[in-house]
Amino acid sequence: MFVAWRDLKFAKGRFALMGTxxxxxxxLVGLLSGLTAGLGRQNVSAITGLPVDRIAFDAxxxxxxxxxxxxxxxxxxxxRWAGTPxxxxxxxxxxxxxxxxxxxxxxxxxVFGVEPGSRLAPDGDRITERAAVLSVPAxxxxxxxxxxxxxxxxxxxxxxxxxxxxSFSHTPVIWAGLDVWRxxxxxxxxxGGPAARTATVIAxxxxxxxxxxxxxxxxxxxxVSRTDSLSAIGSYTSENGSLQLMRGLLFVISALVIxxxxxxxxxxxxxxxxxxxxLGASTGHLLRDALGQAVVLLTGGTLLGTAVAAALGAxxxxxxxPFVLTPGTVxxxxxxxxxxxxxxxxxxxxRITSVDPLTALGSAR
Amino acid sequence: xxxxxxxxxxxxxDGEDRLTALDRVTLDVPRGSLTAVVGPxxxxxxxxxxxxxTLVTPDTGTVTIDGTTTTGMTRGDLTDLRRHKIGIVFQQxxxxxxxxxxxxxxVMAHIDGRSPAGARxxxxxxxxxxxxxxxxxxxxxxxxxxxxxxxxxxxALMNDPTVLLVDEPTSALDQERGAAVIDLIARLTRRRxxxxxxxxxxxxxxxxxxxxxxxxxxxxxxxxxxx
Ligand SMILES: Nc1ncnc2c1ncn2[C@@H]1O[C@H](COP(=O)(O)OP(=O)(O)OP(=O)(O)O)[C@@H](O)[C@H]1O
Ligand SMILES: [Mg+2]
Numbered sequence: 278m279f280v281a282w283r284d285l286k287f288a289k290g291r292f293a294l295m296g297t298x299x300x301x302x303x304x305l306v307g308l309l310s311g312l313t314a315g316l317g318r319q320n321v322s323a324i325t326g327l328p329v330d331r332i333a334f335d336a337x338x339x340x341x342x343x344x345x346x347x348x349x350x351x352x353x354x355x356x357r358w359a360g361t362p363x364x365x366x367x368x369x370x371x372x373x374x375x376x377x378x379x380x381x382x383x384x385x386x387x388v389f390g391v392e393p394g395s396r397l398a399p400d401g402d403r404i405t406e407r408a409a410v411l412s413v414p415a416x417x418x419x420x421x422x423x424x425x426x427x428x429x430x431x432x433x434x435x436x437x438x439x440x441x442x443x444s445f446s447h448t449p450v451i452w453a454g455l456d457v458w459r460x461x462x463x464x465x466x467x468x469g470g471p472a473a474r475t476a477t478v479i480a481x482x483x484x485x486x487x488x489x490x491x492x493x494x495x496x497x498x499x500x501v502s503r504t505d506s507l508s509a510i511g512s513y514t515s516e517n518g519s520l521q522l523m524r525g526l527l528f529v530i531s532a533l534v535i536x537x538x539x540x541x542x543x544x545x546x547x548x549x550x551x552x553x554x555x556l557g558a559s560t561g562h563l564l565r566d567a568l569g570q571a572v573v574l575l576t577g578g579t580l581l582g583t584a585v586a587a588a589l590g591a592x593x594x595x596x597x598x599p600f601v602l603t604p605g606t607v608x609x610x611x612x613x614x615x616x617x618x619x620x621x622x623x624x625x626x627x628r629i630t631s632v633d634p635l636t637a638l639g640s641a642r
Numbered sequence: 643x644x645x646x647x648x649x650x651x652x653x654x655x656d657g658e659d660r661l662t663a664l665d666r667v668t669l670d671v672p673r674g675s676l677t678a679v680v681g682p683x684x685x686x687x688x689x690x691x692x693x694x695x696t697l698v699t700p701d702t703g704t705v706t707i708d709g710t711t712t713t714g715m716t717r718g719d720l721t722d723l724r725r726h727k728i729g730i731v732f733q734q735x736x737x738x739x740x741x742x743x744x745x746x747x748x749v750m751a752h753i754d755g756r757s758p759a760g761a762r763x764x765x766x767x768x769x770x771x772x773x774x775x776x777x778x779x780x781x782x783x784x785x786x787x788x789x790x791x792x793x794x795x796x797x798a799l800m801n802d803p804t805v806l807l808v809d810e811p812t813s814a815l816d817q818e819r820g821a822a823v824i825d826l827i828a829r830l831t832r833r834r835x836x837x838x839x840x841x842x843x844x845x846x847x848x849x850x851x852x853x854x855x856x857x858x859x860x861x862x863x864x865x866x867x868x869x
Contacts, residue, residue, distance in 0.1 A: 279745075279752040280738060285741030285782075440868060451705060550734040555799075557725025558753035559718060635697045637732055638688060 280553075281570035284546075292574060295538045299578030300585070302531040303614050305523060307586025308600075312317045313520040315599030316447075320513045323412075323443035323450045324506060327397055329366065331489070331499040332506040333358060333479040343499060343509040345372055345477060350498065352474040357496040363487030368395055369476030371458035374448060377419055379427035384418035387445040388429065390458020397480055398452035401438035406454045408437035417451035429453065430461035446512050459521065475623060477507075479559030524610070529618050539571055543626050547636075554634035563629050571622030575615050583611040644837035645671040645694060645805045650703035652689055652860075656666065662699065663689040665860035670838040676828055677842045678848050681857030687841045690857065691807050694839060696720045698858060708804040710829040715803055729798030729836065731808040731827075735790060737782040745771060745794045746779040750800035761800070771833075780787055786821035795826060799834060806836040810843060815845070824850055 284614075285292050304640045315345040324332075328549055334348040341347070349370065358367035371390030376383055386601065395401040400410050409429070413420060416439040425436045430450065443450040455476060462477075483489065489500050501509075543550075543638060650667040654659040662859035663686045671677050679687050691704060692698045696712055705712045707727050712720060724730075738748050746764045751761030769775050772792040782790055791811055798806060808827055812820030824840070831838040840851065848854050856863045 279749060280741065283738075283740040283745065452754065548734075548736070549738050552732065552738075553753065554721070555724070555730055555732075556750065556753065557721055557723075557728075557801075559721050561663050562753055562755075635692055637734070637736060638692055638695065638697060638833075640732070 278566055278569045278573075280549075281566040281573075285573065291542075296574055296578045296581075298534060299497045299531065299575060299614075300582040302527060302534070303579045303582025303611060304586050304589075306527045306531075306610045306614060307583050307607055308589060309520065309524050309527065310606045311559040311586070311590045311594075311600040312598075312601055312608045313517065314601035314603070315526065316603055317513070318522065319444050319447045319599050320510060320516065321445070323387065323445040324503065324510070326443055327370075327396070327480055327503060327504060329480040329482050331369075331481040331483055331500050331502055332509075333367075333481055333493070333496070333500040334475040334506075334509065336478060336493070336497050336499045341499065343506070344511060345506075345509050346511060348477050348509075349475050350477065350479050353641035354498055355476070355479045358479050358481060358492060358498070361487060361492045361495075363484045364481060364492070365484060366396075366480070366482035367398055368392060368480050369455060369474075369601075370397060370478050370480045371455055371462060371476040372445065372478070373458065374446065375430045375461045377427055377429045377451060379421050380423065381561055382420050385417065385448045386415050386418075386429075387448045387450045388458050388461050389443075389445070389450050389452050390455040391524070392453060393454050399443075400438040401452070403437035404452060404454055404633060405437070407434060409434045409454075409457070410438045410440055410452040411436055412441050412443045412450045412452075413439055414442060415451050416445055418449060418515065424543070425487050429457065432457055432460060442567075446510055456634055510634070528610075528613055531614055532617040535571070535575065535618040536622075536625045539567075539622045540627035540628070543567065543628050547632055548634045551596050551637040552632050555637040560630055562582070564626060567625060567626040567629060568619070571621055571626065575618040575622070579611050579614050579618075583607055644673045644792075645669075645691075646706040647694060647705075648704045648706070649698045650690075650693055652686075652693060652698065654702045655834035662860050663864075664693065667703070667860070667862040669839075669855065669862060669864075671805070673837050673841060674832055674835040675845065675852040676831045676838040676840060676850065678757050678851035678854045679856060679857060679862075680843070680845070680848070685857040686860040687857050688809060689860075690862070691809050691839065692839055693813065695728055695804065695807050696724055701729075725750075725779070727804045729801070729806045731794050731798045731811050733810040733813055734832060735787075735814070737790055737793060738796075739782055741781050742745060743774060743785065746782075746793055747797050747800045750797060754801065757843070758845070765796075765800065768799055771791070771798045771799075771830070778867065779865055787814050788823060791823050792826065795823070795830065799830060802834070803836060806831065806838040808838065808840045810841055812842070812844060812847070820844065 311446050334343045335350050355367050355369045373388050377386045391397045393404050421436050423436050513580050585608050590600050595602045647669045650664050652664040653662050681687050693700050701734045747765035748758035748761045752758045769778050
């Protein structure tokens with residue numbers, strides 16, 4: 278790195294420009310990562326927080342996708358699942374979006390209907406047909422505390438407890454009894470009349486002994502893992518998909534920009550490289566130096582950009598902006614930027630290999 | 643003998659045919675002597691130097707540097723040999739823009755896997771030997787053409803080479819400075835006992851040479867009775 282360090286200092290302007298580009302791209306990647314995680318959490322945390330491993334949906338018709346919005350399961354289906362060998366838990370879960378009001382305040386909420394006493398909800402044993410558990414963001418939005426009364430789609434309920442930060446499809450969750458939920462849910466076509474008990478999905482705990490495909494067949498359901506069920510949240514797939522695409526493009530752009538910069542840089546240094554080779558520098562030595570220089574620039578720029586992203590993230594994390602600031606959302610994109618950038622630089626400095634030391638000699642060539 | 647070229651033939655592809663740049667050239671240069679190579683443009687002088695510098699492999703013939711025959715050596719071995727045994731003074735400005743004069747020399751230790759800091763003393767000695775001790779901290783753009791060429795010469799001597807190859811070192815200099823550079827090369831050749839080959843256009847330089855080899859159409863002619 279003897280020459281590489283001095284080149285870095287000597288060509289300050291050029292490297293500062295490149296470093297700034299890396300800082301800005303990493304800043305953008307860092308903010309986007311925090312935002313993606315934040316928005317994702319707002320979208321799915323109620324599902325990812327469920328203490329179950331699988332979700333059974335009513336089997337959709339041909340060509341239709343699983344959807345939390347369209348699924349309706351019946352009591353017969355969840356009883357059948359409960360009786361299946363290897364299934365240790367099968368509980369109905371009703372999901373719908375509606376409005377809750379408390380005095381003058383109102384908020385859009387997701388109602389998660391569970392059997393009173395269910396372990397799906399935090400403090401589930403305090404849920405009755407008259408009392409509900411509110412997630413912290415729901416309680417905040419409505420200005421409610423334990424014991425307060427509120428109205429959920431026309432039904433008077435009291436707050437049994439305020440627990441957790443579950444939210445679903447960007448709305449805070451209220452955990453209510455299954456019968457309360459059913460009165461808030463718009464009627465679905467095939468629920469077998471007003472007397473039949475229904476829910477949206479069945480939350481399952483299974484052991485390895487469970488024959489899931491056979492049980493699906495028997496119950497007329499389609500079962501996926503809890504993680505796979507996230508794609509059944511309509512907004513999540515499109516939202517997460519487009520954010521990840523942007524992030525992926527930024528990674529590619531930074532690798533290309535770095536590759537382009539070091540390509541030009543290496544071409545400019547062509548005569549220096551030829552001289553050093555003629556003087557007896559091995560190609561490996563020159564490659565190491567050049568790559569070391571790229572990694573120094575990349576690491577410096579990336580760390581600076583990441584630090585700024587983390588600082589900005591910390592500022593906005595407390596506010597209404599959904600921003601998740603964890604090592605995963607900050608350091609992983611930084612590491613990916615460095616690795617992909619190093620790959621770009623490696624492809625660029627590879628041309629050192631083909632520089633002919635003969636070009637250093639004589640004026641004719 | 644420290645540099646021996648034996649029966650060297652070098653051809654370049656030239657359309658369908660091949661162009662013979664060096665035609666059965668034999669040249670022995672002992673340590674501490676300076677052989678000047680002259681000849682018209684295109685006669686093969688630079689080609690001769692390139693072969694001696696192990697930068698091109700001749701079609702036939704052998705190159706022996708300080709007792710080591712290069713035939714069959716790998717590219718990596720040749721690089722090592724160049725680093726340890728051969729000093730090259732280039733015709734073109736060949737200093738690295740970001741390095742000071744002293745660092746231009748210290749680089750030679752670096753590419754040899756040694757500490758550049760440890761080579762500082764030797765670098766200063768050599769800069770002193772070429773009369774540039776006061777300019778050690780200057781970068782190329784702060785040096786005159788002649789000073790740059792002297793740094794070039796000092797760098798070529800940094801790893802104590804057996805063979806010193808110099809290609810038209812004065813083409814960027816005026817008459818007076820050119821003569822000073824040639825004198826310096828001749829002095830260092832004797833003091834440091836290098837086997838020196840100096841390619842030059844300028845007949846005025848020939849007085850310092852131990853002998854003069856003339857190249858015509860790839861053929862080398864030595865004065866009768868010499869080497
Ligand atoms: N890489 C090459 N490919 C093809 N032909 C070449 C190559 N290098 C040199 N030649 C040819 O070989 C011959 C000898 O070239 P060389 O460069 O050795 O001449 P020179 O004596 O150094 O000339 P000058 O005094 O102009 O520098 C010339 O005819 C030249 O055109
Ligand atoms: Mg020439």
